[in-house]
Amino acid sequence: MRGAAGLTAAGFLACGLVLMSSAAVAQTPLPGPAPEELRNIQRHGPWSQPVPRDPSNRVSGNAEAIALGRALFFDPRLSPSADLSCATCHLPERALTDGRDRARGGGAAKPRLDRNTPGLWNVGHGRWFGWDGGSDSLWSFALRPILHPDEMGASAAHVARLLRGDANLACRYANAFGRAVPPEAAAESALVDAAKALAAYLETLVSGASAFDELREALARGDATAAARYPDDARRGLALFAGKGQCSICHFGPNFSNGEFHNIGMPHMVEPGRVDPGRHGGIRRVRADKYNLLGAFSDDATRASGSRTLHLAQNHGNYGQFKVPSLRNVELTAPYMHDGRLATLREVVRHYSELNVDRLHQDGEALLKPLRLSDAESEDLVAFLRTLTSRSFPDLNPAPGPCERRGA
Amino acid sequence: MRAWLFAGTLLAAAAGHAADPLPIFDAHLHYSHDAWEMVPPKDVIALLRKGGIRRALVSSSSDDGTQMLYAEAPELIIPELRPYRSRGEIGTWFKDPTVITHLEERLKRYKYVGIGEFHLYGDSADLPVPRRMVELAREYKLFLHAHSDADAIERLFRQDPGARILWAHSGFEQPAKVREMLRKHAKLYADLAYRSEHGSGGKVDAEWRAAFMEFPERFLVGTDTFAPERWHYVVEHADWSRQWLQDLPPAVAEKIAYKNGESLFGNTVKR
Numbered sequence: 067m068r069g070a071a072g073l074t075a076a077g078f079l080a081c082g083l084v085l086m087s088s089a090a091v092a093q094t095p096l097p098g099p100a101p102e103e104l105r106n107i108q109r110h111g112p113w114s115q116p117v118p119r120d121p122s123n124r125v126s127g128n129a130e131a132i133a134l135g136r137a138l139f140f141d142p143r144l145s146p147s148a149d150l151s152c153a154t155c156h157l158p159e160r161a162l163t164d165g166r167d168r169a170r171g172g173g174a175a176k177p178r179l180d181r182n183t184p185g186l187w188n189v190g191h192g193r194w195f196g197w198d199g200g201s202d203s204l205w206s207f208a209l210r211p212i213l214h215p216d217e218m219g220a221s222a223a224h225v226a227r228l229l230r231g232d233a234n235l236a237c238r239y240a241n242a243f244g245r246a247v248p249p250e251a252a253a254e255s256a257l258v259d260a261a262k263a264l265a266a267y268l269e270t271l272v273s274g275a276s277a278f279d280e281l282r283e284a285l286a287r288g289d290a291t292a293a294a295r296y297p298d299d300a301r302r303g304l305a306l307f308a309g310k311g312q313c314s315i316c317h318f319g320p321n322f323s324n325g326e327f328h329n330i331g332m333p334h335m336v337e338p339g340r341v342d343p344g345r346h347g348g349i350r351r352v353r354a355d356k357y358n359l360l361g362a363f364s365d366d367a368t369r370a371s372g373s374r375t376l377h378l379a380q381n382h383g384n385y386g387q388f389k390v391p392s393l394r395n396v397e398l399t400a401p402y403m404h405d406g407r408l409a410t411l412r413e414v415v416r417h418y419s420e421l422n423v424d425r426l427h428q429d430g431e432a433l434l435k436p437l438r439l440s441d442a443e444s445e446d447l448v449a450f451l452r453t454l455t456s457r458s459f460p461d462l463n464p465a466p467g468p469c470e471r472r473g474a
Numbered sequence: 475m476r477a478w479l480f481a482g483t484l485l486a487a488a489a490g491h492a493a494d495p496l497p498i499f500d501a502h503l504h505y506s507h508d509a510w511e512m513v514p515p516k517d518v519i520a521l522l523r524k525g526g527i528r529r530a531l532v533s534s535s536s537d538d539g540t541q542m543l544y545a546e547a548p549e550l551i552i553p554e555l556r557p558y559r560s561r562g563e564i565g566t567w568f569k570d571p572t573v574i575t576h577l578e579e580r581l582k583r584y585k586y587v588g589i590g591e592f593h594l595y596g597d598s599a600d601l602p603v604p605r606r607m608v609e610l611a612r613e614y615k616l617f618l619h620a621h622s623d624a625d626a627i628e629r630l631f632r633q634d635p636g637a638r639i640l641w642a643h644s645g646f647e648q649p650a651k652v653r654e655m656l657r658k659h660a661k662l663y664a665d666l667a668y669r670s671e672h673g674s675g676g677k678v679d680a681e682w683r684a685a686f687m688e689f690p691e692r693f694l695v696g697t698d699t700f701a702p703e704r705w706h707y708v709v710e711h712a713d714w715s716r717q718w719l720q721d722l723p724p725a726v727a728e729k730i731a732y733k734n735g736e737s738l739f740g741n742t743v744k745r
């Protein structure tokens with residue numbers, strides 16, 4: 067807790083006064099953020115934060131595993147037809163998404179998949195993975211595209227063969243896991259290890275600070291000059307986001323997600339006659355997943371990391387709920403929502419502004435009310451969302467040095 | 475009407491052997507305008523049949539949705555009249571006098587077993603529009619299907635002590651409160667729609683069990699299709715209901731599953 071630690075209640079209030087007086091000077095009077103809103107703002111940091119080590123993944127944080135994961139992420143040979151790598155859908159130049167509404171799969175058919183490809187920056191800060199949270203760890207999620215017949219359609223044997231047959235991958239594997247790639251008979255453990263290496267790599271994908279983070283730090287320091295650099299429209303948008311919009315209740319904390327699942331009234335029919343059940347299906351999936359945190363493949367001997375999975379309870383409200391996505395870098399990851407049905411941030415804001423309450427259960431999402439924003443307010447909210455774009459991103463694929471086999 | 479009821483009974487009796495899944499009376503369904511294209515009437519009926527739904531209590535905004543389903547499968551659909559004509563009236567209808575004209579016109583034209591499901595809380599229940607609605611229910615001998623807090627339920631009974639009320643979602647109250655209300659009002663019935671905690675994981679919670687055992691004749695199950703996609707949840711919801719009902723004595727389970735619905739509503743639509 068860097069910035070926030072030294073902050074006192076009086077400090078917040080002082081910041082509030084600074085903001086209000088600077089607002090009074092400006093042409094367009096800004097609503098002075100209430101102390102509560104200022105507290106909300108502070109809750110969205112500090113940033114950036116490293117991803118904590120994953121106790122269920124014994125190579126989490128391991129440099130050799132990260133190098134292996136990086137190599138695999140960009141390697142189309144992971145798919146048997148060699149046409150699809152992770153980076154085919156999670157494109158580096160598109161903030162690790164693909165710009166499509168719904169993803170296209172692999173093989174000859176290239177089927178249209180059911181869901182939108184999310185960006186992967188800061189993905190390690192999540193606790194459930196997939197729009198339905200059908201996986202409870204990053205590594206168990208990574209198995210999904212590898213094995214899914216509509217995506218890479220690989221098998222454990224295929225992945226083990228790839229690791230064994232490529233000197234560089236085999237060397238990284240041996241360094242990371244302290245053993246040679248297991249033989250054919252133990253291919254499944256090689257597959258899971260590959261997924262754990264991919265996860266170790268994904269955990270390093272943390273983006274840098276944004277204009278919003280600079281404002282937040284400035285407010286925390288009581289530095290009015292620095293705070294004044296933040297654009298006025300975005301500041302009004304921020305007041306909406308943390309205030310009457312109540313956005314920050316779900317898009318909570320440093321990564322702008324409470325990590326949970328909600329129904330914001332988005333349609334979830336995949337095609338006539340077929341519905342995406344969202345979290346309802348995700349709970350079933352994660353419970354049934356032999357690679358979940360309660361299963362034999364977790365490296366957390368205490369199984370403590372699986373307690374959330376153990377205590378999952380399914381309810382009718384889960385049907386049609388989707389994961390609250392992080393909003394960091396959201397400007398770069400259009401189109402939006404679990405099926406990419408909204409093309410622009412303006413459309414997203416319109417959704418919240420004109421919300422169809424008949425699609426929400428009265429006692430389910432009491433939080434959500436149509437905001438009925440003016441055009442100017444909508445623009446402000448979009449301007450705020452654009453200030454969540456990181457100013458810097460670490461190099462995704464630095465040229466790796468040659469792998470040198472370490473002594474066993 | 476009588477003819478098909480009779481035929482229905484025969485069919486059910488003929489089909490009724492042990493291996494059949496427990497029939498379900500789904501007491502909480504809506505077929506509102508946004509669903510008509512996404513899930514056409516034929517698909518709705520097919521889903522209900524697939525789920526082993528014996529009868530379905532349907533109310534819609536607008537009521538045309540209910541009428542479409544009724545026309546498609548009169549033996550399956552039991553119509554209720556919603557005081558909402560279109561989207562967005564959930565929070566305003568009780569202050570809108572044109573709702574009364576709407577109710578009066580529909581009641582003259584079509585047959586219903588109840589008025590509802592409507593959303594009504596606290597002292598709003600005593601406003602002129604809900605008062606007139608209660609009078610209409612009395613006049614036409616209809617149930618009220620109220621998505622309400624306990625306070626509004628009390629007020630509705632004060633207006634008409636002879637009213638029969640189906641308490642939607644049992645007011646999202648704790649089982650102790652639901653029991654207290656059921657004890658107090660002999661003509662109050664409790665629907666369990668959109669609630670999960672009484673039967674989570676296929677096991678009946680102890681407090682709820684006590685409520686079901688004390689009032690086996692007063693509970694009903696329902697899916698609540700408040701969004702079109704949820705029609706595709708009806709089948710799964712019926713299976714989920716069968717699961718927790720299995721944890722009750724069979725006679726009680728049958729009542730909650732369908733017999734209560736049948737005896738309360740099954741014979742009431744006559745035309």
Ligand SMILES: [Zn+2]
Nearest residue numbers: 591621642643
């Ligand atoms: Zn309701």
